[in-house]
Amino acid sequence: MKLLPLAMGLSCVASVTLAETTVQSCDREVTFDGVPQAAISNDVNLTEMMLVLGLADKMVGYTGISGWKTLxxxxxxxxxxxxxxxxxxPTKEVLIGADADFFFAGWNYxxxxxxxxxxxxxxPFGIDVYELTESCIHISEKGKASMDDMYNDILNLGTIFDVKDKAEALVDGYKAELAEFTGSLETADEPLRVFVYDSGEDTPFTAGLYAMPTALIEAAGGTNIMNDFEKSWGTVTWEAVVERNPEVVVIVNYGNVTAEEKRAFMMNNPAFADLDAVKNDRFVTLEYVEATPGPRNINAVKKLADGFWSN
Known part of the structure; x- marks a missing residue:
């Protein structure tokens, strides 16, 4: 009988130890005393990471999806x-008003x-934040975008929410699926020159070295013509695009201007008439949720490869 309180005490100590966990979030270490119970995610791709891990029951809502027409x-x-x-x-008041204890977001996400x-x-309001890995370039140094950015977020969320086995199984599955696909992919000796057209007519908004499309394009056998643009997403000049003469244009589909409208703008503008992509009408469309880090990235690589090499 005397052993029971001791055993219970040891059990309590063990449970506290197991409940506390630390993950790296950009340039910070974030320690969680327990599994968040009132989480909020921002943006469609981050929300899908939560959902694919089965965390809906730990969430009180999401933000930043319908306003961009990505649902x-x-x-x-x-x-x-x-x-x-x-x-x-979201505003700070929105998050506080929802009694959130966790916010999964990113810089410019x-x-x-x-x-x-x-x-x-x-x-100060008891809301812990985990930052999207791809977005860390806005506040700290990091390498160019890679599939590991997405894998890292899935694994860290698995640690935070105590579903590590599920997270590891998902990532292992993603890696195996991608390796099998790219291993059998027939490409050219030289990677295709690819431009990512997100938005903008006067000046184009595009993906640079630190944005996920750079990794997706490389996995599919291409190269982002703006991979020396040392930003994640940002504005360049049309002159730079024309000078680099992309063979394929990848359109990111979201918002009020449709992918077909973006394609028509490039196809009908005399300034782009000599681009290989325009002359050969080679456009591939990725949905926003495919072009940003998240569970649909593997299918995005397959979609790009089909557009790159099936013609």
């Missing part, structure tokens, strides 16, 4: 039980450097 049928089914708390970037919603501004 498709698959995603709509996944979040039907959860409220959208803000159509675009729900947070802005120097903005009102940051890890520092949310900490």
């Amino acid at each position: 498709d049928e698959e995603m709509r089914a996944g979040v039907e039980e959860l409220p959208e708390l803000s159509a675009k970037y 729900g947070m802005k450097v120097g903005g009102e919603v940051t890890p520092e501004t949310l900490a």
Whole structure:
């Protein structure tokens, strides 16, 4: 009988030890005393990471999806039980008002450097923040975008929410599927020159060295013509695009301007008439949720490869 309190005490100590965990988030170490119970994710791709890990029951809502018109049928089914708390970037008041204890967001994915919603501004209210790995370039040094950025986020979420086995199984599956696909992919001796057209007519908004499309394009046998643009997403000049003469244009589909409208703009503009991509009408469309880090990245590589090499 005397052993029972001791055993119970040891059990309690063990449970506390197991409940506390630390992960790296950009340039910070974040320690969690327990599994978050009132999580909020921002943006469609980050929300899908939560859903693919089966974490809907740990969430009180999501933000930043409908305002960008990125919600498709698959995603709509996944979040039907959860409220959208803000159509675009949430305010601090929105997160506090939802009694959130965790915010999964990124820099320019729900947070802005120097903005009102940051890890520092949310900490006093008991809201821990985990930052999307791809977005860390906005506040710290990192290597160019790679599939490991997405894998890292899945694994860290698995650690934070105590579903490590599920996270590891997902990542192992993604890696195996990608390796099998790329191993059998027939490409040319030289990678295809690819331009990512996100938006903009006067000046194009595109993916640079640190944005996920660079990794997706490389996995599919191409090279991002803006891979010396040392940003994640940003604005370049049309002159630079013309000078580098892409063989394929990858259009990111979201927002008020459709992918077909973006294609028509390039096809009908005399300034682009000599581009190989325009002359041969070689355009591939990725949905926003495919072009940003998340569970659909493997299928995005397959879609790109089909567009690159099936013609």
